[in-house]
Amino acid sequence: MIGQNVPRTDGVPKVIGTARYIDDVPPLPGELWGVTVRSPVARGVLQRIELDPSFDWTDVTVVTADDMDDEHNVVALIEYDQPVLAKKQLRHMYEPIALIACADRDKAERARAAVKLHIDKQEPVLSIEDSLAAKHVVWGEDNVLKKYEIKQGDAEAAFQSCELVLTGTYRVHHQEQLYIEPQGVIARWFAGQDGQENLKILGSLQCPYYVHKALKKTFDLPDDRAHVEQTVTGGGFGGKEEYPSVVALHAALLAKKSGKPVRMIYGRKEDIEATTKRHPAICTVTIGCKNDGTFVAVKVDCLMDGGAYVTLTPVVLSRGALHACGAYRFQHHHVLAKALATSTPPNGAFRGFGAPQTIWAIERHVDAVARALGRDPHDLRDQNLFNEGDTTCTGQVLSVSVGGRACLDAATKAVDWKARRANIDRFNEKLARDGKRVRRGIGISTFMHGAGFTGSGERRLKGKVAVDLTPGGRLNIRSASTDIGQGTETVFRQIAASVSGVPFEHIDLEVPNTTKVPDSGPTVASRTVMVVGSIVGKAALEVAERVRAEMKDSGGTFAEAGDRLLKRVGGTVSSLQQYEPPVTRQFDEATYTGDAYPCFSWACDVAEVEVDLDTYETRVLKLWSASDVGRVINPILCAGQVEGGTLQAIGWALYEDVVWRPDGSIANARMTNYIVPTAVDAPPFETILVEIPFPAGPGGAKGVGELPMDGGAPAIASAVEHALSHELKWQGSLLPDLPLLPEKIFNRVRQLES
Amino acid sequence: MTGVAGILDGVRFERARSLDEAVSRVGALVSSGEPFHVLAGGTDLVVESHLAPPSPVARPGRTILDISSVPELSKIEDRGDRIRFGGGVTYLTLRREPWASRIPLLARMARDVGAIQIQARGTLAGNIATASPAADGVCGLFPLDTLVGLRSASGERAVPLTEYFTGYKKTQRRPDELIAWVDVRVPARDAKWAWRKVGTRLAQAISKVALAAVIEIDKGIIQYARFGMASVAPVTVSLPSVRALLEGRGVDVDLAALDAAVDRDVAPIDDVRSTGDYRRHVARAVVRELTRSLTT
Numbered sequence A: 001m002i003g004q005n006v007p008r009t010d011g012v013p014k015v016i017g018t019a020r021y022i023d024d025v026p027p028l029p030g031e032l033w034g035v036t037v038r039s040p041v042a043r044g045v046l047q048r049i050e051l052d053p054s055f056d057w058t059d060v061t062v063v064t065a066d067d068m069d070d071e072h073n074v075v076a077l078i079e080y081d082q083p084v085l086a087k088k089q090l091r092h093m094y095e096p097i098a099l100i101a102c103a104d105r106d107k108a109e110r111a112r113a114a115v116k117l118h119i120d121k122q123e124p125v126l127s128i129e130d131s132l133a134a135k136h137v138v139w140g141e142d143n144v145l146k147k148y149e150i151k152q153g154d155a156e157a158a159f160q161s162c163e164l165v166l167t168g169t170y171r172v173h174h175q176e177q178l179y180i181e182p183q184g185v186i187a188r189w190f191a192g193q194d195g196q197e198n199l200k201i202l203g204s205l206q207c208p209y210y211v212h213k214a215l216k217k218t219f220d221l222p223d224d225r226a227h228v229e230q231t232v233t234g235g236g237f238g239g240k241e242e243y244p245s246v247v248a249l250h251a252a253l254l255a256k257k258s259g260k261p262v263r264m265i266y267g268r269k270e271d272i273e274a275t276t277k278r279h280p281a282i283c284t285v286t287i288g289c290k291n292d293g294t295f296v297a298v299k300v301d302c303l304m305d306g307g308a309y310v311t312l313t314p315v316v317l318s319r320g321a322l323h324a325c326g327a328y329r330f331q332h333h334h335v336l337a338k339a340l341a342t343s344t345p346p347n348g349a350f351r352g353f354g355a356p357q358t359i360w361a362i363e364r365h366v367d368a369v370a371r372a373l374g375r376d377p378h379d380l381r382d383q384n385l386f387n388e389g390d391t392t393c394t395g396q397v398l399s400v401s402v403g404g405r406a407c408l409d410a411a412t413k414a415v416d417w418k419a420r421r422a423n424i425d426r427f428n429e430k431l432a433r434d435g436k437r438v439r440r441g442i443g444i445s446t447f448m449h450g451a452g453f454t455g456s457g458e459r460r461l462k463g464k465v466a467v468d469l470t471p472g473g474r475l476n477i478r479s480a481s482t483d484i485g486q487g488t489e490t491v492f493r494q495i496a497a498s499v500s501g502v503p504f505e506h507i508d509l510e511v512p513n514t515t516k517v518p519d520s521g522p523t524v525a526s527r528t529v530m531v532v533g534s535i536v537g538k539a540a541l542e543v544a545e546r547v548r549a550e551m552k553d554s555g556g557t558f559a560e561a562g563d564r565l566l567k568r569v570g571g572t573v574s575s576l577q578q579y580e581p582p583v584t585r586q587f588d589e590a591t592y593t594g595d596a597y598p599c600f601s602w603a604c605d606v607a608e609v610e611v612d613l614d615t616y617e618t619r620v621l622k623l624w625s626a627s628d629v630g631r632v633i634n635p636i637l638c639a640g641q642v643e644g645g646t647l648q649a650i651g652w653a654l655y656e657d658v659v660w661r662p663d664g665s666i667a668n669a670r671m672t673n674y675i676v677p678t679a680v681d682a683p684p685f686e687t688i689l690v691e692i693p694f695p696a697g698p699g700g701a702k703g704v705g706e707l708p709m710d711g712g713a714p715a716i717a718s719a720v721e722h723a724l725s726h727e728l729k730w731q732g733s734l735l736p737d738l739p740l741l742p743e744k745i746f747n748r749v750r751q752l753e754s
Numbered sequence B: 001m002t003g004v005a006g007i008l009d010g011v012r013f014e015r016a017r018s019l020d021e022a023v024s025r026v027g028a029l030v031s032s033g034e035p036f037h038v039l040a041g042g043t044d045l046v047v048e049s050h051l052a053p054p055s056p057v058a059r060p061g062r063t064i065l066d067i068s069s070v071p072e073l074s075k076i077e078d079r080g081d082r083i084r085f086g087g088g089v090t091y092l093t094l095r096r097e098p099w100a101s102r103i104p105l106l107a108r109m110a111r112d113v114g115a116i117q118i119q120a121r122g123t124l125a126g127n128i129a130t131a132s133p134a135a136d137g138v139c140g141l142f143p144l145d146t147l148v149g150l151r152s153a154s155g156e157r158a159v160p161l162t163e164y165f166t167g168y169k170k171t172q173r174r175p176d177e178l179i180a181w182v183d184v185r186v187p188a189r190d191a192k193w194a195w196r197k198v199g200t201r202l203a204q205a206i207s208k209v210a211l212a213a214v215i216e217i218d219k220g221i222i223q224y225a226r227f228g229m230a231s232v233a234p235v236t237v238s239l240p241s242v243r244a245l246l247e248g249r250g251v252d253v254d255l256a257a258l259d260a261a262v263d264r265d266v267a268p269i270d271d272v273r274s275t276g277d278y279r280r281h282v283a284r285a286v287v288r289e290l291t292r293s294l295t296t
């Protein structure tokens, strides 16, 4: 089963249209439609909310911060600083201020317009630079949401004795997840058998237990009176990790006050405007090396824009910091990472989770060093790439499943790097001779991504999974890990089937619902297969073994023995497993030393591009990606993750740009103007799955979800620089900042020429 | 027929079966003062109606007059040196034979509109009526000496497309008029033509700059040069200075003079899709590229 291309089990219902997304759930009796009144300013003080007296409010429910006390007016996550509804201080454009529900959708919209907000405007802080300079203090005492320092050796001292020391500053921008299905939930309160109030949330979400936690806090509910169930979810990419808590709280508030079920589904515009995005970052990287190219020391100063509230920023920043030194061997490391608050909507989880930001910087800088040394960017990477036995910035010795070199070698071979680069150079000369206005280029990136939660995260989390025996010798997996399009449903069944020996068709999966499934931890951090999958296998095996023992004792088929067993024990034959992280060197959160991750996934991306010298449009002609994600459970699904993730990286590199107006609002909150690549823009992919098994993963698997988002952008930038190197001369980095929009390249070239 | 459940509740939906019926209905709606919308392919109208809920289009009391089944609007008359396309002709039709061979410029333009689904529904009249300065269809029609046939209950008139737009999204069309046809000149068999769309991506893209051109050369002298350029001014422009520079001259063009001519003809702005500086640069570059191609 493991390693086979089993067709995805959610495929047919999605294709024939029987899969029910939240908007397809039939209306409940008496259901209302909920909408949100949002701040029209990026920063200000709310003086008064006025309901237009000429509007008929009789069938409209309105909720404001006054409907809660301050203690409960929080979205419970890491810090309790974000209110469910703003009461006084407005901290970002589109911040929720009031909620409206009405049976008539059109009227709900009109009611939204009939709420008058009296606000004293304040000047917002809209950039990392302004926040750092504390132009205004918008959070805490100094706008600093979180900071980390990582230190091994003494980088500053080591630079003194290096033959080359080069510094560069690199920037990345916001990115919108743009899942196909916008955010949406249905909230309903009902009386339990004991007469107590219960709350049920149905919704498009990644992490049912995050929503559960938020509901418990705001509504003072015990565990068993808040019920959160996932509906078929049309994509998440991290965007449905923490934000669904906000939508669920809003719908639940309206449902509570109105006494009716409330459906709340965002339109595309509202979704782009109000929900989380990838954290922008500015990284200054210094590398010290010898003239022969041997890397010696690295220093990275990383600033991230957290937006208006803490949300998941500390964790994003941490992962960014831990990946900031790249996949290379240095003797000395120094990383300073700081997240700053601004007056923009909170930035949040997005595939890669801080790593693509810092990997952009280090990869761009490795190219700049190669340029300064007159070296081929491939060879400099080859020389310095981590090998087994090398030590990372936290002092972690890479000892298991270290696939970086295997990936680089596989990609080099597939691309035939040296010959191809030389061919491109010759081809460009011919293009120039013929007066053609395009040039080609090829670029590379090598990178790694820590699999699972950082440090002792998994130990604290204690993720659980249950597998039950059901009639007919079937197994039912109960897990909180959600399938949001990535194929969890299918690969969990494959793992359970392969470990337990029960046929794939006899394995079922419970819909993730906090009342029915144990807390397996969130569906994030490339942890679903490696961490949760491993206990799915264990639990399935334990149940199957019990049935087999029964077969041995009293005979019959597996199904007969299973039914007999169920009858004898009175209904439940089940195994509940808790994840036990492999024993590694303890990670010390105070000093950021030790084993940050049980293992890493590795990859090498190579991009070939064509750049138009007149319009500066870049077209990716081909993208090779060699990835080591351990043993592959389902090659087609896995390649789908690599190609889809890489295409998302291509989007981030070449097309996607959140356009902010000076007042902190978004100018392009539409799919027409927020440009993601279409199928026509997608290059042919050559995906090579290099399988270096990780013994503690199921069948040897690691994580694949985030890795492909990390390396696409720098590989493309490297290729664009190669293409333009025939026409232009520069020092350092030609393209230090994302996105590589034609307008930005045009400006940069003009700046160089003048 | 009345309302479809949901967002179209209370909207009156009518379908015209002939051009006469359509124009008389439009005339009646205009004189009654009732709000209405004419629907062809719906690829502009439906999108606009979804943008800002509550929908400005699908409002109770409105009438939507569907003209997509009016036979006269999809008729095509080939008169040799000119072709008259009904206003309801789609991009997909332009991409197909025999029209693709007759006017390759339009076929090439049509290939760059949205993607196949949009090409199958979107119409020339819809593109002209929306009057966006980024319209590809309008831009492609500009170099073809196009006449727009405006029809109302009281008669028909023809307006040159290059004079049809009077300002940003403003046109000469009266509310009681429908676009019945566009009448285009078929370029000479050996005419040079060009289509270059610089969009935000390769499909489903709005033009940042688009250039359409037809150039006829006789004995090394440019006899006829016509252009359309999208997204560089409040309306589609015909690059009159470039035309004046080229017509009557040889194909060896002075590039500095060419750039200066383009500069006089365009007035691009910064917007959410691009910048004025970039558009000006690209406008010059695509015109240069075009003249370069004349010598090869």
Ligand SMILES: Cc1cc2nc3c(=O)[nH]c(=O)nc-3n(C[C@H](O)[C@H](O)[C@H](O)COP(=O)(O)OP(=O)(O)OC[C@H]3O[C@@H](n4cnc5c(N)ncnc54)[C@H](O)[C@@H]3O)c2cc1C
Residues within 6 Å of the ligand: B037, B038, B039, B040, B041, B042, B043, B044, B045, B046, B047, B067, B087, B088, B112, B113, B114, B115, B118, B121, B122, B123, B124, B125, B126, B127, B128, B129, B130, B134, B135, B136, B137, B177, B178, B179, B180, B204, B205, B206, B207
């Ligand atoms: C995804 C997508 C991609 C697109 N890509 C492009 C592109 O690449 N390039 C481009 O130029 N456009 C593009 N468009 C816009 C649109 O497809 C075109 O403008 C198309 O030509 C509109 O034609 P229609 O028949 O669909 O118009 P409709 O939406 O039916 O109508 C548009 C307007 O024209 C009026 N109208 C229609 N027919 C007549 C008539 N005969 N007389 C008078 N008024 C009339 C309508 O009342 C309405 O106001 C795109 C649209 C979408 C949704």
